[in-house]
Amino acid sequence: MSHVSGFASRLLACPDCDLLQRLPPVRVGAVACCARCHSPLWRHKADSLDRTLALSLAAAVLLLIANTVPMLGLSVAGRETFTTVFGGVLAMWRDGQNEVAMLVLFTALIAPALEVGCLLTVVLALRQPPAPPWVGTLLRGYELVREWSMIEIMLLGVLVALIKIAELATVIPGLALFVLGTLVFLLAAMAAVFDPHEAWERIEWVHPGSAPADPGAVAIPQVRR
Amino acid sequence: MSAAPLSAMALGLAACEVCGLLSRPPAGGAAAHCPRCGERLHFRRPASFERTWALVIAALILYIPANLLPVLKTYTPLGARTDTILQGVVELWSPTSWPLAIVVFVASITIPLGKLIALAYLLITVQRGSLKSNVQRVRLYRMVKFIGRWSMLDVFVDTFIVALIQLKPLMWVEPGLGVVFFAGVVVLTMVAVNSFDPRLIWDLSQQEP
Numbered sequence: 001m002s003h004v005s006g007f008a009s010r011l012l013a014c015p016d017c018d019l020l021q022r023l024p025p026v027r028v029g030a031v032a033c034c035a036r037c038h039s040p041l042w043r044h045k046a047d048s049l050d051r052t053l054a055l056s057l058a059a060a061v062l063l064l065i066a067n068t069v070p071m072l073g074l075s076v077a078g079r080e081t082f083t084t085v086f087g088g089v090l091a092m093w094r095d096g097q098n099e100v101a102m103l104v105l106f107t108a109l110i111a112p113a114l115e116v117g118c119l120l121t122v123v124l125a126l127r128q129p130p131a132p133p134w135v136g137t138l139l140r141g142y143e144l145v146r147e148w149s150m151i152e153i154m155l156l157g158v159l160v161a162l163i164k165i166a167e168l169a170t171v172i173p174g175l176a177l178f179v180l181g182t183l184v185f186l187l188a189a190m191a192a193v194f195d196p197h198e199a200w201e202r203i204e205w206v207h208p209g210s211a212p213a214d215p216g217a218v219a220i221p222q223v224r225r
Numbered sequence: 226m227s228a229a230p231l232s233a234m235a236l237g238l239a240a241c242e243v244c245g246l247l248s249r250p251p252a253g254g255a256a257a258h259c260p261r262c263g264e265r266l267h268f269r270r271p272a273s274f275e276r277t278w279a280l281v282i283a284a285l286i287l288y289i290p291a292n293l294l295p296v297l298k299t300y301t302p303l304g305a306r307t308d309t310i311l312q313g314v315v316e317l318w319s320p321t322s323w324p325l326a327i328v329v330f331v332a333s334i335t336i337p338l339g340k341l342i343a344l345a346y347l348l349i350t351v352q353r354g355s356l357k358s359n360v361q362r363v364r365l366y367r368m369v370k371f372i373g374r375w376s377m378l379d380v381f382v383d384t385f386i387v388a389l390i391q392l393k394p395l396m397w398v399e400p401g402l403g404v405v406f407f408a409g410v411v412v413l414t415m416v417a418v419n420s421f422d423p424r425l426i427w428d429l430s431q432q433e434p
Contacts, residue, residue, distance in 0.1 A: 013233035013240035013247055016363050018424040020233045020247075036230055036427070037363040074389045076396075083388040088381075091388035097400045100408050104384050107377060136262045140243050147415070150377055157381025160329055163322050164313075164382070165389055168396070200244045206263040215238075219230050 011214065014039055020218045032221040041221055048195035049123050055190040056120040059183060063116055066179040067109065072158065073172030074165060084176060085109055085154070104154075111149035112187070118142035119190065122199060129202035136203045139196065146191070152184045232427065234268045241266060270422040274348060280417035281344050287409045288337060294403030296383050301396045309403060310334065310379055332378040333407070340376075340414045343369045344421060351425050359426050366423045373418055376411045380404060 010023040014034040023042060026032050031043040045051075070082040083091070085108050092101035118138045125135045158180075162171050233240050238247045241259035250257035250266050257266040270276075295307035308316065310333050317326040343365055350362065383404050390398040 011247060012245060013238065015240065015242075015245070016367065016423045017359075017427040018232040018234055018240065019427070020231055020236060020238065037360055039363065039367065072385065072389060074392075076392060079392055079395075081389060081391055083385065088384040088388040091391070092384055092400060095387060095399045097405060100380060100384070100400065100404050103408050103412065104380065108381070133263070136244070140262060140264070143243065147374065147419075150374060150381075153375055153377050154381045156328070157378050158385050160317070160325055160378070160382045161385040161389065163325055164317060164386060168390070197245065200246070200261065203261070205261045207258070207260040209260050215231075215236050 011218070012041060014041060020215065021221050022218050024220055024223060026223055030223050030225050032223050035219045035221050038222075042197060043195070045193055045195045045198075048193055048198050049126055051193040052119065052190060053123045055186060055193060056116055056123065059116045059186045059190055060120055062179050062183045062186060063112060066176045066183060069176045069179070070174035071176035071180070072162065072174055074169050075172060076169035080172075082172075082174065107148050107150040108154045111145045112151050112183075114145045115142060115149045115187070116190075118145070119194065123194075126199055126202045130204040131202055133204055133206050136200070136206070139199055139203070143196070149187070151180060151187060155180050155184055232424070234424075234428075239266045239268050242270075269424060269428075270420060273420060273422040273425060274352060276420040277344060277348055277417050280413050280420060281341055281348070284337070284410050284413040284417060285341055287406045287413065288341070291337075291403055291406035291410050292334070294406060295401035296379065296403040296407065297386060298399045298401050299390075299396070300399070302394070307401060310407065313379070313382075329378060329382065332375045336372060336376045337410050337414060340369050340373050340418070344414075344417055347421060347426070354429050356430050359430060362426050363423050366418075366421070366426075370418050373415055376414070377408075380408050380411065 011020070012023065013020050014037060016039040017034060017037040019034055019036045021035060021041070023032055026042065026044040028044050028046045032041045033039065034041055067085055069084070071084050071087075073080055073082045086105075089101050089105045089109070092098075092104060118141045122135055122139050122142065125131045158177065162173075165171055233247060237249055239250050239257070240247050241262060241264055243264040244259060244262040246259055246261045248257075248260055248266065258264065259266055292310055295309050296313065297308045299306045299308070314326050314330045314333070317329060347362060347366060383400055387398050387400050390396060
């Protein structure tokens with residue numbers, strides 16, 4: 001299969017300014033930036049797929065724990081209430097704020113689960129290239145959902161809520177709170193080690209066809225450490 | 226090294242927005258799809274100006290009730306009290322927790338408004354054909370995209386306060402109508418940022434000799 005227009009030809013267009021460029025050799029850990037608008041184009045990541053597999057596996061386990069054990073408790077005048085992430089969704093739904101409940105359900109539960117689930121499946125499937133096109137669909141889903149996965153923002157929100165409530169009652173931090181705290185770093189690391197370009201290179205094309213002719217001399221990105 | 230800086234579009238190549246593959250869509254304007262991932266191919270995001278303006282204006286309208294209507298209603302035996310977003314920030318302000326109050330203020334009031342102003346600025350300068358400070362404008366766009374999600378903060382704060390303070394008949398909290406409008410502002414501005422195409426900033430300088 002011809003790859004003239006693919007990443008293998010090291011030809012790419014900047015997503016922020018569309019400048020056509022050819023990647024020079026990039027050392028591991030270094031990043032190539034657009035020659036015109038300085039947007040990062042590609043970082044050479046060592047061992048990307050294996051590290052992503054390890055981190056996404058760990059994230060999947062923690063995500064499961066975080067959503068099954070209590071996150072926050074409240075004790076006032078001998079009465080206690082506990083809530084999980086899903087408890088927050090239910091409270092909003094019960095009080096008639098269905099749209100907000102759905103938004104919290106999506107950004108705090110569904111999107112993180114899809115983010116981890118899609119990526120885990122993708123890196124597992126990529127172990128035997130070329131992977132079938134459905135792997136590409138999952139990878140597309142991962143990229144789409146990433147922006148809406150807001151565990152780190154939710155955790156800060158919980159912290160603010162906790163401090164507001166602390167004046168009124170005794171707050172009991174639950175196990176899920178600490179698991180979520182770890183998960184924030186794990187998800188950030190997972191996104192940082194994953195190289196989508198490498199992943200796409202290993203996926204079978206939906207319509208394998210002729211690639212366009214190489215345009216020859218084009219701009220060269222700047223490489224930064 | 227003396228390669229002329231040319232955009233992919235100028236050479237008839239479209240970069241897939243999903244997988245990054247460069248391919249040549251057939252002439253004639255028929256719907257083209259990326260041969261690798263199957264995504265619809267566009268040289269630029271379709272109707273970028275119209276969609277982004279519509280979303281920015283809609284978000285600006287929702288921003289008003291989002292800030293004027295209460296987001297939380299607290300019931301105690303002594304009576305009920307309502308809080309808007311700004312009142313929530315003021316209430317959080319204390320000798321120990323003022324840094325958090327600043328974070329909430331920035332995330333809930335400054336970021337949504339700043340995002341709308343930044344997008345309007347980008348739309349106006351691109352539509353008027355500005356060629357100045359392109360690099361700074363792309364940087365502004367990337368910053369808006371990166372920081373924008375954090376305005377969801379107040380939605381989560383309100384959600385967990387409502388979920389926890391359920392000690393009827395002693396004290397309980399219900400969400401107010403303001404939180405729906407506020408969530409609307411956050412979602413609309415995030416979609417607006419994605420419908421704006423930063424490559425439009427550069428298309429005019431491309432035509433320069």
